Amino acid sequence: MRLHGTMRINARGELEIGSCNVVELARTFGTPLYIMDETLIRQNCREYYQAFAGGGSRDGVLYAAKAFMAPAICKIVGSEGLGLDVISGGELYLALKAGFSPERIFLHGNNKSPSELQFALKSGVGRIVVDNFYELELLDRLAGESGCLSSVLLRVAPGIEAHSHDYIKTGQLDSKFGFTLGNGDAMQAVQIALRAENLHLKGLHCHIGSQIFELDAFRDAARVMMDFLEEIRVQTGWTATELDLGGGLGIYYSADDTPPPIKEYACAIRESVDESCKKWNFPRPKLFVEPGRSIVGPAGCTVYTIGAIKNIPGIRKYVAVDGGMTDNPRPALYQAKYEGLVANKAKEPVQEVVSITGRCCESGDMLIWDLSVPKVEPGDLLAISCTGAYNYSMSSNYNCLPRPAVVLVHDGNADLIVSRETYGDLAQHHLVPERLSSALRGTG
Numbered sequence: 001m002r003l004h005g006t007m008r009i010n011a012r013g014e015l016e017i018g019s020c021n022v023v024e025l026a027r028t029f030g031t032p033l034y035i036m037d038e039t040l041i042r043q044n045c046r047e048y049y050q051a052f053a054g055g056g057s058r059d060g061v062l063y064a065a066k067a068f069m070a071p072a073i074c075k076i077v078g079s080e081g082l083g084l085d086v087i088s089g090g091e092l093y094l095a096l097k098a099g100f101s102p103e104r105i106f107l108h109g110n111n112k113s114p115s116e117l118q119f120a121l122k123s124g125v126g127r128i129v130v131d132n133f134y135e136l137e138l139l140d141r142l143a144g145e146s147g148c149l150s151s152v153l154l155r156v157a158p159g160i161e162a163h164s165h166d167y168i169k170t171g172q173l174d175s176k177f178g179f180t181l182g183n184g185d186a187m188q189a190v191q192i193a194l195r196a197e198n199l200h201l202k203g204l205h206c207h208i209g210s211q212i213f214e215l216d217a218f219r220d221a222a223r224v225m226m227d228f229l230e231e232i233r234v235q236t237g238w239t240a241t242e243l244d245l246g247g248g249l250g251i252y253y254s255a256d257d258t259p260p261p262i263k264e265y266a267c268a269i270r271e272s273v274d275e276s277c278k279k280w281n282f283p284r285p286k287l288f289v290e291p292g293r294s295i296v297g298p299a300g301c302t303v304y305t306i307g308a309i310k311n312i313p314g315i316r317k318y319v320a321v322d323g324g325m326t327d328n329p330r331p332a333l334y335q336a337k338y339e340g341l342v343a344n345k346a347k348e349p350v351q352e353v354v355s356i357t358g359r360c361c362e363s364g365d366m367l368i369w370d371l372s373v374p375k376v377e378p379g380d381l382l383a384i385s386c387t388g389a390y391n392y393s394m395s396s397n398y399n400c401l402p403r404p405a406v407v408l409v410h411d412g413n414a415d416l417i418v419s420r421e422t423y424g425d426l427a428q429h430h431l432v433p434e435r436l437s438s439a440l441r442g443t444g
Contacts, residue, residue: 001339001385002252004298005040006409013347015383018409022303022343025414026381029405031305032323034392036068036417038076038410040299041388044262045080048291051266053081059270062106064247064292065091067389071098072408072417073296078104083126085247085290089116096123106153106244106288110177114138121146129153129205129244131178133185136192136199143198153205153244154179154193156186158224160208160217178206181228190232201238203285204229207246210293213259215268221245222269226276233282244288245269251297253386254337262294293389300388302327302404303343306380307359317354319373321382324358325365326401328384328391332364340368343381348374356382360399392418400426 003009006018015022018037026033045063052059062085063077069091074084075098083104086092095105103126109116110131117139120128130136130152143150155178179186193201208221222245229240250259270287277284304321311317330336340356342348350372358365367384376382395403402421407414 001341001383004252004385005037005043007037007301007385009346013345015341015343015346017301018414019412020409020414022301022383023381025407025409026303026305026343028414029407029416030420031303031381032321032327032404033303034327034387034404034406034418035301035303036073036296036388036406036408037299037301038408041073041076041296042080044291044295044299045077045082047262048266048289048295049081051263052270052287052289059287059289062104062244062288062290063295064290065095066393067292068296068300068391068393069094070392070406070417071095072415074098074100077295083288085292089113089119092116092119092123092125102126106290108155111135114142117142118146121148121150127151127153127202129155130189130193131155133179133189133192136189136196140196140198149198149200151200151202152193153203153242154186154189154201155205155207156181156225156228158206158208158221158228160206160221160224181224186228187232187235190238191236194236194238201240203240203242203244205244205246205288207290208248210248211250212248213250213257215260215265218245218248218265219268219272222272223276226273226280226282229285230276230280230282239283240285241283242288243273243285244290247290247292247294249291249294251294251386251389254339256337259294262291297389298386300386300391302384302387302391304382304384306342306376306382307378309354309376309378317352318357319354319376319382320357320359321367322359323401323404324360324367325362326358326360326398327395327404328358328367328387329394329396330390331367332362333394338368338384338386340371340373340382340384342373342376343383345374345376345380351375356384360401397421397426402426 010016048061052061062083064085066087085106087109102124105125106127107120108129157175157178157180179189304323308320325332356368405420406418408417
């Protein structure tokens with residue numbers, strides 16, 4: 001397993017993160033356990049900030065909260081100068097509870113409810129990214145009823161086919177997200193927004209997908225959006241002042257992944273925009289990007305306790321852990337690949353190849369196929385790297401399994417930032433009608 005951030009193997013042959021021994025963390029907080037490396041999170045935030053907002057630039061960086069949302073993470077990214085991209089009323093609520101400045105929050109979503117839009121208006125979020133004609137009319141009406149002028153961006157589907165899994169492509173023509181550019185919907189949306197009495201159109205937004213390595217896809221998206229901004233200016237006389245190009249930069253999960261550095265990604269986008277501005281003599285808009293995975297993904301690690309082991313001679317050896325698709329659904333959803341090591345035997349020589357299976361009642365609950373490990377036995381600790389993004393966020397209670405805890409490590413300190421769910425937590429929202437209260441019968 002490639003070591004990321006502050007990961008290292010100590011003299012006892014055990015994995016450490018943030019100068020905290022993973023074996024001790026598992027003993028203290030239990031497993032499964034998400035471990036987040038604060039140093040690496042901050043390092044990634046600073047790289048983005050310097051690449052886009054540093055050196056006197058007007059451009060901005062928004063952390064995409066959907067990757068991993070917790071008040072502690074809001075505190076970290078906010079202190080590093082980043083804004084926040086939220087998808088729902090729940091994410092907005094947590095951000096505000098964390099004390100995040102509402103004017104630095106952008107609200108996204110392809111089907112925001114009236115109550116979510118009212119919450120955003122009342123809270124004073126910086127931008128609402130409008131996704132469709134229904135929302136365009138709805139927000140205009142709600143803003144009027146609230147007596148406010150809502151600053152908005154319009155999300156556009158630019159028709160860029162990014163090379164990623166079909167489920168995480170979002171910028172192609174056939175997409176549930178945004179106003180389609182090729183059929184005239186995007187231009188019609190701009191015209192409606194400009195006529196709206198209670199909306200202040202600031203610019204456009206696009207997002208072409210996730211886990212993308214090819215910089216040309218980002219360059220093409222920036223060029224297409226700038227060409228469209230010029231077309232809008234010609235047809236309407238309106239000049240956009242902002243352009244949000246979303247996120248999507250991929251990260252390393254396994255040896256097949258070759259992500260470009262953040263600095264190269266930033267240069268590709270900014271150069272493409274600057275070239276278009278020069279071509280069209282267009283005033284340079286303020287750029288925004290929305291990284292999520294590339295900030296927290298490599299900073300996360302999940303630790304499991306190994307339990308049952310099943311050997312099928314000549315076929316496969318299954319090693320089961322005490323978590324699985326409930327805390328990491330990505331292998332089942334996207335066939336995602338991960339790397340792992342035995343945290344308490346990190347220096348021992350490889351002796352076997354095993355496949356790591358979760359404990360859920362699903363044959364598809366496989367975390368890693370064909371992992372080279374030392375001789376493993378029940379009670380060993382398996383660490384899987386790069387689980388900081390879309391693991392806790394997409395976790396579930398399937399099979400009534402409680403969600404794991406999340407611990408933040410930094411310079412030898414380990415702080416719980418999300419408590420482990422209990423069986424009581426699972427039961428607290430369940431109700432039994434009075435007519436069923438005595439319906440159970442013995443089976444003896």
